[in-house]
Amino acid sequence: MIEFRNISKTFGERKVLDDVSGIFEKGKLSLIIGGSGTGKSVLLKCIVGLIKPDVGFALYDGRNFTEGDESTKREIRKEIGMLFQGSALFDSKTVEENVRFPLDMLTNMSMSEKMDRVYFCLKRVGLEQAGKRMPSEISGGMKKRVGIARAIVLNSQYLFCDEPNSGLDPLTAIRIDELIQEITYEYQTTTVVVTHDMNSVMGIGDYIMFLYQGKKVWEGNKNNILETQEPALKEFLFCSQLIREMRK
Numbered sequence: 001m002i003e004f005r006n007i008s009k010t011f012g013e014r015k016v017l018d019d020v021s022g023i024f025e026k027g028k029l030s031l032i033i034g035g036s037g038t039g040k041s042v043l044l045k046c047i048v049g050l051i052k053p054d055v056g057f058a059l060y061d062g063r064n065f066t067e068g069d070e071s072t073k074r075e076i077r078k079e080i081g082m083l084f085q086g087s088a089l090f091d092s093k094t095v096e097e098n099v100r101f102p103l104d105m106l107t108n109m110s111m112s113e114k115m116d117r118v119y120f121c122l123k124r125v126g127l128e129q130a131g132k133r134m135p136s137e138i139s140g141g142m143k144k145r146v147g148i149a150r151a152i153v154l155n156s157q158y159l160f161c162d163e164p165n166s167g168l169d170p171l172t173a174i175r176i177d178e179l180i181q182e183i184t185y186e187y188q189t190t191t192v193v194v195t196h197d198m199n200s201v202m203g204i205g206d207y208i209m210f211l212y213q214g215k216k217v218w219e220g221n222k223n224n225i226l227e228t229q230e231p232a233l234k235e236f237l238f239c240s241q242l243i244r245e246m247r248k
Contacts, residue, residue: 002190005021007019020215027190031201033208034196038214047192082160083160089146091136095130103154144172152189158192159192
């Protein structure tokens with residue numbers, strides 16, 4: 001479980017996050033949604049330590065990551081897997097080398113142990129035959145799956161995905177959602193997804209947090225989001241549906 005309390009962050013004169021608190025539960029898919037510039041990615045980065053909040057902190061199963069000592073932070077980092085928006089693969093490394101990178105950086109495993117783990121994870125995402133290929137030789141959807149394999153290679157307890165469906169066609173996006181969902185339930189990870197994709201919201205949203213102008217203004221799940229009376233969320237849902245209809 002991840003709990004974060006009173007997170008606020010200001011850049012210059014602009015307050016991007018304003019006293020945001022919440023809980024992401026183990027074994028569930030928690031989604032952070034909202035329009036562009038509402039603070040979604042900044043909140044995620046504050047929680048994983050890429051940005052230090054001005055106020056507030058994040059707890060990982062009771063351990064204070066934001067304010068903890070370096071030993072505590074290093075311990076928690078080993079349990080975090082991250083799928084970045086653009087996959088963030090190393091162009092000069094093969095698929096297997098990309099997946100192995102966290103093991104090289106954070107473990108003392110032997111090379112044979114690392115490779116066993118790498119190919120276990122590649123098999124889990126359906127890419128066991130692609131280990132020797134370069135990122136330039138695989139599709140966008142495959143790059144996302146490589147990113148997921150790398151994110152879980154350390155037996156991650158916490159999985160963060162920043163816009164995992166960006167740049168993907170609808171069918172591939174659904175498959176990525178399904179893969180993230182399978183891994184969450186199978187390994188009982190605490191999974192957090194930043195997205196604006198309503199197909200993801202309605203498909204995998206066990207818990208949904210809606211941000212508007214840096215504040216949390218609604219929380220719920222995929223079963224009750226369409227019943228909301230929150231004006232900003234209703235507008236967001238209407239615009240998302242309109243855009244989907246226009247793209248058909």
